[in-house]
Amino acid sequence: MDFLAKQLVCGAYQLQPLSAGGLLSNPMKELAKTMLVEALEGKKKGQSPADLVIVIDDVELENLGRENVIAEHFQAAVNNAIQLKAKGISAEESRIRSVIRDKCSFHLLKPMVEAYLFGDTVALGLAGVPTEVIPKLVHQSDVEKFETNDPKWLPTCRIENTKKANDNKLWWLHERHPKAYLDYLLPKEYSETTHGLQALIKLNWPQVPKCQHDIPIFGSLFQDVADWFNIANPITGATHPDFYPTKTSNRANLLLRNM
Structure with a gap:
């Protein structure tokens, strides 16, 4: 197959x-x-x-x-x-x-594959997020509604949103970009082929949806x-x-x- x-x-x-x-x-x-x-x-x-x-x-x-x-x-x-x-x-x-x-x-x-990693703390660890780091999300259940309200990262989001707005991309909301937030949480730059691959392979999918509507x-x-x-x-x-x-x-x- x-x-x-x-x-x-x-x-x-x-x-x-x-x-x-x-x-x-x-x-x-x-x-x-x-x-x-x-x-x-x-x-x-x-x-x-x-x-x-x-x-x-x-x-x-x-x-x-x-x-x-x-x-x-x-x-x-x-x-x-x-x-x-x-x-x-x-x-x-x-x-x-x-x-x-x-x-x-x-x-x-x-909005992209990295969003689903936030549904499994073990997968986040495999992606390189330190165990003591707890992601801050608006929607704790459904990761397809990914959005962070991390006060330490929101200033960066406002800067990025302004840059995109100046490029006529008014729809851009950096706080809803899971890959960018994951990169922020990692001590090193996020890599899809290393961090992402290992996390995705081990991702416990049944754990990702927290209720039947997710x-x-x-x-x-x-x-x-x-x-x-x-x-x-x-x-x-x-x-x-x-x-x-x-x-x-x-x-x-x-x-x-x-x-």
């Missing part, structure tokens, strides 16, 4: 909020195209197609509260990729749609994977209607496994 995970970050969103009905970015189109290749042909020539393809992206600060718009853009990019792949042959388009509906999903991390964005991914393996969802988090179908949804009408 192959998991396709690609960070679009600046390439797809260009550090500006996505607009409903807006033009698709080339990176978003490429991501959809890559997903189809993985599902239909395989990553390399001679390889078998992936059994399950899960595309994962960060929401980032510029699209907080616009998760539905991200979903809309990716769905449009997938439809565009299907049409290009099918070359106007209706039977081929139907075949492609059937395949990706069975094996492809698109999920998000809100982490609906990532909860949708867990439920999607649990469905694939036909097992119980190991976490108690909720699901999000834009990233996991309701029980009354006709799955035959879905574009992907989860939307």
Whole structure:
């Protein structure tokens, strides 16, 4: 089973909020195209197609509260990729749609993967946060609502917010940037490939949601994977209607496994 995970970050969103009905970015189109290749042909020539393809992206600060718009853009990019792949042959388009509906999903991390580390003190320690340091968060339960009210760090946040506002990025809220706050808490500069990797590998996911309404964005991914393996969802988090179908949804009408 192959998991396709690609960070679009600046390439797809260009550090500006996505607009409903807006033009698709080339990176978003490429991501959809890559997903189809993985599902239909395989990553390399001679390889078998992936059994399950899960595309994962960060929401980032510029699209907080616009998760539905991200979903809309990716769905449009997938439809565009299907049409290009099918070359106007209706039977081929139907075949492609059937395949990706069975094996492809698109999920998000809100606002980015580092937020989830704050749900597990052991993971934070593996990321390099000293044991005596206690992060100060506005929302102690749902890390997808990440925001710090750390009085020692808020002055830095105000400076960064002003800088971004001067660059016409009025949506920037530095206090909602988990990677930046994590970097502040560490004695050394934060590294995704060292600190982040070890913490993520050992992250105790069932501990991250503190109640059943927490982490609906990532909860949708867990439920999607649990469905694939036909097992119980190991976490108690909720699901999000834009990233996991309701029980009354006709799955035959879905574009992907989860939307």
